[in-house]
Amino acid sequence: VAAVQRRSVVKLGTTALLGTALAGCRPALAPRLAPTAPAGRRLQLAVPRVRLDRVIRTTVGLRPHRDGGFVLRAEKLDAKVLVHNYGHGGAGMSLAWGCGVLVADLSQPTGATQVAVIGCGAPGLCTARQLQRRGYAVTIYAATVPPDTTSNRSWAGYTPTTALIAPERRTPAWDQQFRTAAEISYRQLQTMVGPRYGVYWIDAYAATDDPTARPGGGQDGDLVPEHLRPGRDRQVLGPGEHPFPTSHAVRTSNLAIEPSIYLDAVVDDFLAAGGRIVIRRFESRRELAALAEPVVVNCTGLGSFSLFDDMELVPIKGQLTFIVPQREVDYRVSSRAANGGNAGLNPRSDGIVVGNSQEPGVWSLDVNEEILKRNLEAAMTFVAGMQPPAPAQRLTRSRPPSVPPALETFLDVDQ
Ligand SMILES: Cc1cc2nc3c(=O)[nH]c(=O)nc-3n(C[C@H](O)[C@H](O)[C@H](O)COP(=O)(O)OP(=O)(O)OC[C@H]3O[C@@H](n4cnc5c(N)ncnc54)[C@H](O)[C@@H]3O)c2cc1C
Numbered sequence: 001v002a003a004v005q006r007r008s009v010v011k012l013g014t015t016a017l018l019g020t021a022l023a024g025c026r027p028a029l030a031p032r033l034a035p036t037a038p039a040g041r042r043l044q045l046a047v048p049r050v051r052l053d054r055v056i057r058t059t060v061g062l063r064p065h066r067d068g069g070f071v072l073r074a075e076k077l078d079a080k081v082l083v084h085n086y087g088h089g090g091a092g093m094s095l096a097w098g099c100g101v102l103v104a105d106l107s108q109p110t111g112a113t114q115v116a117v118i119g120c121g122a123p124g125l126c127t128a129r130q131l132q133r134r135g136y137a138v139t140i141y142a143a144t145v146p147p148d149t150t151s152n153r154s155w156a157g158y159t160p161t162t163a164l165i166a167p168e169r170r171t172p173a174w175d176q177q178f179r180t181a182a183e184i185s186y187r188q189l190q191t192m193v194g195p196r197y198g199v200y201w202i203d204a205y206a207a208t209d210d211p212t213a214r215p216g217g218g219q220d221g222d223l224v225p226e227h228l229r230p231g232r233d234r235q236v237l238g239p240g241e242h243p244f245p246t247s248h249a250v251r252t253s254n255l256a257i258e259p260s261i262y263l264d265a266v267v268d269d270f271l272a273a274g275g276r277i278v279i280r281r282f283e284s285r286r287e288l289a290a291l292a293e294p295v296v297v298n299c300t301g302l303g304s305f306s307l308f309d310d311m312e313l314v315p316i317k318g319q320l321t322f323i324v325p326q327r328e329v330d331y332r333v334s335s336r337a338a339n340g341g342n343a344g345l346n347p348r349s350d351g352i353v354v355g356n357s358q359e360p361g362v363w364s365l366d367v368n369e370e371i372l373k374r375n376l377e378a379a380m381t382f383v384a385g386m387q388p389p390a391p392a393q394r395l396t397r398s399r400p401p402s403v404p405p406a407l408e409t410f411l412d413v414d415q
Helices: 002-021 089-110 122-133 172-191 259-272 285-289 301-307 369-384
Strands: 055-066 071-077 080-086 114-118 137-142 199-208 235-237 248-257 276-279 295-298 313-323 332-334 345-348 351-354
Touching: 055 089, 055 301, 071 089, 071 285, 080 089, 080 122, 080 301, 089 122, 089 172, 089 295, 089 313, 114 122, 122 137, 122 259, 122 295, 172 248, 248 332, 259 276, 301 313, 313 369, 345 369, 351 369
Parallel strands: 080 295, 114 137, 114 295, 137 276, 199 332
Antiparallel strands: 055 313, 071 080, 199 248, 235 248, 313 351, 332 345, 345 351
């Protein structure tokens, strides 16, 4: 225990030095050590090495939010049928497969065999696949394709209600569409777990001094059926049972997606099933009406603001900072910092994601340096207060193994 404490003190010193490197930013939260407990009782979790010199990139994406929720309906476009499927806010990765089935249902009565899908983010790709599964010949037309879509810049958990709809705008018909989409998507994503699609289950910890805290953002109330709520298997860990610098930690199982792996794999599936992708930007409905396909599906997300004059669409800017991946960090953790920062850490193979922001109404794709500094500082302070695994103890496994067996035993990694 003494050795563990000594190492933690050294880490605090390192972080203090790094804190001064963040120009003009003072740590808002004094780091403190997690309560000590016998190593056997405590979760043995590797400590993420959050440092300025380990930052590898920051990405910005604009969530396509509508107070009235996503739009999923059919209308006439001259002699064609136009099916809208856009405006999924912070839930487009979570709802895409189910919305795709609803689009296929709306396309069925047309009797058409060829469909044009406009847009190649998660909603467009999953819709295209659902249509293929019903036998349609599908062409995707899109201005950009992965990795250049909002979907690629997603934090990408199963978060079906995040930034989705203003509660007072819900209607029974919309609720029904949402629940169907959420259910189908949840089941589909479960069957995609594994390295091929980059979908996996992961332990997520909410480090908190309030053991009644409910993890996971998004809508409460009766919108999400109980069995679809993230965090149903909620388990509260008390002082000494976890390594975090808070009194408690709430552990839940979360379904997570690695967007770069996932989107490329769905593109591959789409092409393998005979789909075509055409790179093209549309400026007007007239251009869409001139396409050869009798059914056109609009999955342009925020693009519908100008293409269909939907002034209800509002961007919710989101920014993620990545540090060098650590294979031994296989759990998520979130914590609110006193500096207002988001000390959230989300390990992926393309980097450990630090933070996740929401700036409503901001159209800029520029990095917000203030948010970047605040979140990094919050994360550095947080990990400085974590208790490292005891030497020679096995790490607690939070994800299916992605490391060779030799690495499963903790080898006193330089923190
Ligand atoms: C930081 C961040 C975190 C997020 N976290 C989550 C999460 O945890 N869980 C979750 O479910 N969701 C999350 N989201 C939300 C999710 O990423 C979006 O809901 C989803 O990506 C939106 O998909 P989209 O198809 O609307 O947009 P996009 O992925 O951008 O796709 C739009 C497509 O339409 C094309 N297009 C647009 N306009 C035109 C035009 N005029 N002509 C031709 N093509 C056009 C584009 O080129 C592109 O191919 C997050 C988003 C961000 C930014």
